[in-house]
Amino acid sequence: MDQNFVRTVLLVDDEPIITTLLAERLDASGFKTFVAHDALSAKQIAQKNDPDAVVADLDLGEGPSGTELIAALAAINPAMGFVLLTNYTPTASELKSAPNLRYLSKREIHNINTVVEALDSVMSTGRQVTGEIKPSVLSKLTKGQLAVLALMARGLNNQEIALERKVGLRAVEQSVHRIYMALELHKNSGGSNRVAAARIYSLGMGLRGGKP
Template identity: 35%
Template sequence: MSGEWTRRVLVVEDQAALRVLVCEMLAQRGWETAAAADAAEATRLFAEFDPDALMTDIDLGSRPSGAELAAMLSQLAPHLGVVFLSSYPRAAAGAKAMGIERAVFVSKQDLGSPDDLVAALERALSSRPAPEVEIPAAADPLGELTRHQLEVLEMIARGWSNDQIAAASSSTVRAVERSVSRIFDRLGVTGDASVSPRVAAATLYLSAVGPARDSSR
């Protein structure tokens, strides 16, 4: 597979017209969207939609608030990028937007184009934490990967498909696709259309740590 895939954002906004507009703006920039009017609906959609990012108003007209929703979903999915799109004054959101680490705040009053929304999402996603992991000194090309990503890369090096990786890790294929895409990005193997990023990533792994044994055979 290539490193290209469609990213997903869950949009939570109690004003119907704005909710539709935001989804349309993001769809124009290639994002797949799901929309919810409140936190309860967003929570129901979350597991089914499996978003990469959450874009929510802070005041949803009912409880839980957007901030409470973001805190809850971030606990369930640490990879989740969070963008608050709100009429709140920036100062009221706090230095850490509503107490959420690495969340991005965008004022509705300052919103000008779909590019503003996409830029905020990119900032939120690029700031996700990457746990440190010890790897051999000879494996420097893999130094940016988390332990989980190294495990997925090992299975790629065995020649496993995403379906096989999902089954072995008790995960969904979509979650594996997300991990594989991030691995390719971190290894920088997606720039040359003439080279399969899967082969290039496997080659880097094998060069760093040696042959990967396929225990499934």
């Protein structure tokens, strides 16, 4: 490889500590990194700098998700490589279209060699590749239920979730009940289902070590 050629990577995560960690390690590994904390700024940076690859978290907080960002960027530049950080396998409808894609567990990003290998694979293959990620119970939830669960994990009560999502309280209560059913928490008579659901979400998304 030409020693003057520097591969560029855009890192997208709404948790600054993760982008800072990855940027430092990738810079030390010879990459040039750009950082964004939401889908809108990521798209703007990508259009301006045309990175070779994008590493994006599945859950970007408010606004478009990591899969929606990847679909948008792939439509602009099909040759761009993508690494999606997640701890559950997205469905085909969530993923939409991206020819050079790798799934990578957020638990694996502390091993920089694993991240570099993932980037190498999506920059060179020109075809979709997938990591070895085991589906979790989160894959049983709809996109709307995941959004409700994300707010539960942030500590919002049902009334606050209803206001946040601009829906009725009854609709939120029904969603919460279906989330408990899907996660099989209705079978657990001990402890708080709400705390347990929040912990499952945190573990599944790789947030803060899965602590409730």
